[in-house]
Amino acid sequence: xxxxxxGVEMMKAKSLGMALVGLVVASAxxxxxTPTLLKQHKDWAAYxxxxxxxxxxxxxxxxxxxLPADRNHGDVFFFVTSRPAEGVSSEPSLLxxxxxxxxxxxxxxxxxxxFSLFTNNxxxxxxNAATEAQLVAAMKAGRExxxxxxxxxxxxxxxxxxxxxxTAAINTAQQACN
Numbered sequence: 001x002x003x004x005x006x007g008v009e010m011m012k013a014k015s016l017g018m019a020l021v022g023l024v025v026a027s028a029x030x031x032x033x034t035p036t037l038l039k040q041h042k043d044w045a046a047y048x049x050x051x052x053x054x055x056x057x058x059x060x061x062x063x064x065x066x067l068p069a070d071r072n073h074g075d076v077f078f079f080v081t082s083r084p085a086e087g088v089s090s091e092p093s094l095l096x097x098x099x100x101x102x103x104x105x106x107x108x109x110x111x112x113x114x115f116s117l118f119t120n121n122x123x124x125x126x127x128n129a130a131t132e133a134q135l136v137a138a139m140k141a142g143r144e145x146x147x148x149x150x151x152x153x154x155x156x157x158x159x160x161x162x163x164x165x166x167t168a169a170i171n172t173a174q175q176a177c178n
Contacts, residue, residue: 042165054085059169
């Protein structure tokens with residue numbers, strides 16, 4: 001069931017959204033620090049980045065399929081992020097290349113088990129730590145994840161992600177932040 005996030009959660013989501021956007025575009029910015037590829041694990045990769053607030057380590061992947069196929073989705077990524085300085089470990093999130101519908105939910109389905117994520121601008125996050133751990137555990141045990149959402153223009157979108165290599169990539173990222 002979708003629950004509207006409170007003000008603290010929205011602030012955390014906005015901060016994380018900005019941090020993730022920064023991570024994605026950092027490699028293109030002339031003066032920004034570049035994330036370091038730690039290792040490619042099949043369809044997932046592990047990265048680390050030294051930031052002003054401490055080290056950030058994450059596993060990420062791109063979709064194997066984006067629907068509707070006739071739309072410009074921009075860059076789409078699914079992350080599992082650790083930020084030890086902030087007490088964050090294995091936080092799953094979605095980043096898309098367009099604004100998502102305000103106060104909508106995104107559904108991540110891992111081999112038939114569905115998880116609800118709240119949206120904020122171009123990102124989506126799980127609203128509590130217990131569900132985060134359940135989603136990450138399902139991803140590690142799963143084969144494929146399908147994520148469905150709605151753009152601010154009302155377009156229903158679907159992304160399919162391979163989970164091949166997710167466990168190794170998450171483990172590599174976590175080890176880099178220890």
